[in-house]
Amino acid sequence: MGSLNIENVKKAFGPVEVLKGIDLEVVDGEFVVFVGPSGCGKSTLLRVIAGLEDSTSGRVLIDGDDVSVTPPAKRGIAMVFQTYALYPHLTVKNNMGLGLKQAGTPATEIERRIKIASAMLSLEPYLERRPAELSGGQRQRVAIGRAVVREPKLFLFDEPLSNLDAALRVNTRLEIAQLHRRLKATMIYVTHDQVEAMTLADKIVVLNAGKIEQIGSPMELYNSPANEFVAGFIGSPKMNFIDSAKLGETAKTIGVRPEHLTVDAKSGAWKGTVVHAEHLGADTNLYLDCEKAGLLTVRIFGVYNAEPGATLFATPDPAKTYRFGADGRVLK
Amino acid sequence: MSTATHSLPRTIGAHAVLLTYTAIALFPVILVIMNSFKSRAGIFGAPLTPPTPKTFDLIGYTTVIGQGDFIHYFQNSLVVTVASLFFVLLFGAMAAFALSEYRFRGNTMMGLYLALGIMIPIRLGTVAILQLMVASGLVNTLTALILVYTAQGLPLAVFILSEFMKQVSDDLKNAGRIDGLSEYTIFFRLVLPLVRPSMATVAVFTMIPIWNDLWFPLILAPSEETKTVTLGAQLFLGQFVTNWNAILAALSLAILPVLILYVIFSRQLIRGITSGAVK
Ligand SMILES: Nc1ncnc2c1ncn2[C@@H]1O[C@H](COP(=O)(O)OP(=O)(O)OP(=O)(O)O)[C@@H](O)[C@H]1O
Ligand SMILES: [Mg+2]
Numbered sequence: 001m002g003s004l005n006i007e008n009v010k011k012a013f014g015p016v017e018v019l020k021g022i023d024l025e026v027v028d029g030e031f032v033v034f035v036g037p038s039g040c041g042k043s044t045l046l047r048v049i050a051g052l053e054d055s056t057s058g059r060v061l062i063d064g065d066d067v068s069v070t071p072p073a074k075r076g077i078a079m080v081f082q083t084y085a086l087y088p089h090l091t092v093k094n095n096m097g098l099g100l101k102q103a104g105t106p107a108t109e110i111e112r113r114i115k116i117a118s119a120m121l122s123l124e125p126y127l128e129r130r131p132a133e134l135s136g137g138q139r140q141r142v143a144i145g146r147a148v149v150r151e152p153k154l155f156l157f158d159e160p161l162s163n164l165d166a167a168l169r170v171n172t173r174l175e176i177a178q179l180h181r182r183l184k185a186t187m188i189y190v191t192h193d194q195v196e197a198m199t200l201a202d203k204i205v206v207l208n209a210g211k212i213e214q215i216g217s218p219m220e221l222y223n224s225p226a227n228e229f230v231a232g233f234i235g236s237p238k239m240n241f242i243d244s245a246k247l248g249e250t251a252k253t254i255g256v257r258p259e260h261l262t263v264d265a266k267s268g269a270w271k272g273t274v275v276h277a278e279h280l281g282a283d284t285n286l287y288l289d290c291e292k293a294g295l296l297t298v299r300i301f302g303v304y305n306a307e308p309g310a311t312l313f314a315t316p317d318p319a320k321t322y323r324f325g326a327d328g329r330v331l332k
Numbered sequence: 333m334s335t336a337t338h339s340l341p342r343t344i345g346a347h348a349v350l351l352t353y354t355a356i357a358l359f360p361v362i363l364v365i366m367n368s369f370k371s372r373a374g375i376f377g378a379p380l381t382p383p384t385p386k387t388f389d390l391i392g393y394t395t396v397i398g399q400g401d402f403i404h405y406f407q408n409s410l411v412v413t414v415a416s417l418f419f420v421l422l423f424g425a426m427a428a429f430a431l432s433e434y435r436f437r438g439n440t441m442m443g444l445y446l447a448l449g450i451m452i453p454i455r456l457g458t459v460a461i462l463q464l465m466v467a468s469g470l471v472n473t474l475t476a477l478i479l480v481y482t483a484q485g486l487p488l489a490v491f492i493l494s495e496f497m498k499q500v501s502d503d504l505k506n507a508g509r510i511d512g513l514s515e516y517t518i519f520f521r522l523v524l525p526l527v528r529p530s531m532a533t534v535a536v537f538t539m540i541p542i543w544n545d546l547w548f549p550l551i552l553a554p555s556e557e558t559k560t561v562t563l564g565a566q567l568f569l570g571q572f573v574t575n576w577n578a579i580l581a582a583l584s585l586a587i588l589p590v591l592i593l594y595v596i597f598s599r600q601l602i603r604g605i606t607s608g609a610v611k
Contacts, residue, residue: 052506073512085503089525099511146507 001063002028002153002186004049009058011044018044020210022058026188026203031180033197034190035233036207042190045207046156049188051075062153073102078147079156082163084139086131086146092118093127096146110149117148120182121175137168141175148179155187161196169196176200194236198222206230228328231255237285239322242293251323251331258285258299260320263306268313272296274306288314361587368392368580375576392581395568401556402582405564410589412474412560413542416481420538421531423482424489425497429519431490432497433505443494449487454480455547465552472555480548485538496530497523532600539597543590561586 004026011019018041026032034042047053049060051072059066067075078099086095093114100110118124121141131139140160147155160176161169177200180187191197197204198218206213206221206229214226218234225231231239235257242254262268263286272290284304288296298314306312323331366382367375374387383389396402431443454461461480462471470476500523508518524531549563565582568575 047506050506050510052509071512072506072510077510079507079510081503081507083501083503085501085507087504087508087522089521098513102512146511 003063004154004186004188005059005061005064006045006049007059007061009045009048009055009060011041011048011053012056018210019048019055022210022212024205024212024215026186028186029184031187031189031200031202032205033201033203034188034205034207035192035194035197036213037233038192040207041210042207043158046079046158046188046190049154050077050079050156073099076153077156078150078152078154079158080140080143080147080160082159084131084136084143084163086139086142088131091128091130092123092134092142092145095131095142096149099146099150113149113151114145117145120148120179121145136164137172140164140172144176144179148183153186155185157187157189159190159192162192173199194234198234204234206233208233224330225322226330228253228255228324231322231324231330237297237299240293240296241324242296244323246292246294249323252326253324254316255322255324256296256316257320258297259301260317261296261298261314262317263288263298263300263304263312263314265310265312268315270296270314272312272314274308274310274312276308277304277306279303286312288312290314364580365584365587368577368584370577372577375580389577392575392577392579393585395575395578396581396585399567399578401559402561402564402585405559405561406585406589408474408558409543409560409562409586412477412481413539413590413593415474415478416485416542417535417539419478419482420485420489421535424486424534425493425524425527425531426519427486427490428493428497429523432494443490447487447491449483450491454484458547458551462551470552472553472558474553474558476552477548477558477560480552481542481545485542488537489534492530492534493527496527500526528600532597535597536594539590539593543586 004024006022006024009019009022010017022045024032034045036042044053048055051067051070055068059068061067062075062077087098090098096114096117097110100113114127118127121144123138123141123145126134126138126142131142134142140163144160157176161172164172173196176187176189180200189196189200201218203215204218204221205215208229213233214221214230216224221230221234225234228241232241232255237258239255239257240261242256244251244254247254270288270290270293272288272293275287275289275295277287278285281303283302284300284306286298286300286304286306288298290296293314296314325331363379367379369383369390369392370387371389371391374383374389377387381387427446431439431446465471465476470479504522504526505518508522513521544562545560546562546566549558549560553559554563561582565579565586568578568582
């Protein structure tokens with residue numbers, strides 16, 4: 001149980017088409033992450049799956065049943081929101097139990113499920129508190145707990161970590177990963193964050209302007225992006241795109257990831273001047289202004305000392321260079 | 333108090349301005365209350381002095397309580413004000429929720445239409461309202477007043493409340509929907525408590541004109557049975573002789589209930605503001 005099929009879902013707000021025909025298949029137990037730039041329709045797609053928004057056309061099937069006209073509470077889903085969205089007037093315990101109470105679950109069963117969920121998320125000390133008396137991280141754990149007690153077929157997360165600070169984000173990310181392993185539930189997760197997407201996902205769906213650009217495992221997307229957009233979106237720092245007219249190539253654009261460039265002081269493919277160097281300890285990002293290739297980012301592992309103004313040569317790894325055609329697709 | 337943000341002259345200046353304003357605002361009220369405890373000669377002889385043992389007199393209050401059915405008038409005013417307030421807040425909040433929450437054809441037009449009443453005084457329609465009340469047999473009933481005041485208060489209530497309701501987090505309402513709460517529960521249990529401060533604001537704005545109104549009670553419900561306090565006080569305002577003691581006493585008494593309602597609502601207002609700040 002817990003599969004999801006989306007068939008040609010379109011969504012328009014008035015004349016503005018936000019989702020332009022989405023097809024997606026999620027099998028039971030999978031962790032799927034939606035990524036894409038702001039405003040591309042990730043949240044809208046998630047809300048359509050949840051039933052909070054009606055699609056203009058197309059079907060949503062959960063476990064093979066068409067749920068297009070089923071209200072959110074009956075779809076067997078649970079959702080965690082970016083802003084926690086806890087009920088301010090209820091205690092943590094009642095926040096978690098409300099959905100079950102509405103569905104008419106017996107009190108002892110609610111009690112049991114809250115106990116398990118709060119143990120899982122270390123929420124026991126806070127059960128009698130109200131949301132206002134909790135920290136941001138605790139609130140988000142309550143929100144996750146509220147989803148867990150429903151024992152849904154499908155978990156939906158809409159940028160659950162983006163209101164948390166960096167350290168807490170890592171912890172909560174780990175908790176979500178463990179939760180997925182323990183519950184073996186199907187999860188759909190929306191994020192802006194590369195790292196979240198790469199670390200959590202079984203499958204990443206890259207969205208852009210209401211369309212799916214590519215679906216694949218994190219490594220598939222990293223190693224063989226289907227087009228320029230995906231190549232630029234996955235990986236950090238961003239892939240370098242070089243206008244090939246200057247290089248005398250047949251393809252429209254050449255792409256090289258910063259980590260697939262090597263630098264040398266004496267010789268190499270592209271001569272350039274160091275514009276800026278970022279020292280991160282584990283690695284160093286150099287920004288090179290090259291005569292032929294334009295501004296390049298180079299990622300060097302470990303410490304590398306380069307003063308701005310120095311001349312360096314950058315050389316791409318030919319096996320890991322991507323060539324894109326005029327339509328943005330990868331040329332084989 | 334930190335000295336960086338509060339210099340002494342500035343604090344004194346601010347307080348001087350506020351105290352002056354308070355004095356000006358309170359002056360008529362204090363004058364009314366003061367003089368209501370004085371004899372007629374005391375009122376005209378020295379209107380600005382507080383009652384002395386010589387001028388102190390409860391004649392105004394005894395007249396008010398003895399003559400006419402003042403307790404009853406009070407009751408009428410209170411019933412009309414509280415009932416109208418209740419309906420204004422209930423229907424105003426519901427309309428505001430619908431306008432801010434649901435997307436439907438003509439939403440904006442509907443919002444504008446409902447807000448139009450802010451600019452057009454309801455008294456322009458007095459004749460039509462009177463005809464309507466006569467036709468429906470509601471003349472000389474409190475129901476007539478309640479209906480008119482509800483209509484009078486709704487535009488501003490809808491306008492203010494829909495602005496505030498737009499600010500209530502969508503995620504919270506959606507969380508409620510996923511947990512299976514009905515739209516009514518979402519409205520009453522999640523949204524209303526969050527907009528309580530703005531409800532209190534609307535309540536205060538709505539309540540005062542209703543309590544003080546003389547126009548509609550005079551036209552729609554002048555009977556002895558349905559008189560309100562403001563109308564009742566006219567009893568002492570004769571064409572040739574005016575019983576000033578009684579009028580001042582009636583006015584002083586009329587301040588009380590509205591003051592109590594105000595205190596209740598302003599508490600809500602302050603509680604709403606501080607609870608928002610801590611969260
Ligand atoms: N209720 C609405 N009415 C009109 N347009 C809307 C509505 N909700 C969303 N949109 C539009 O739909 C587009 C997609 O919105 P959506 O919230 O799905 O983006 P997103 O991918 O989640 O972005 P973000 O990463 O910033 O959260 C946006 O351009 C937005 O302006
Ligand atoms: Mg979003």
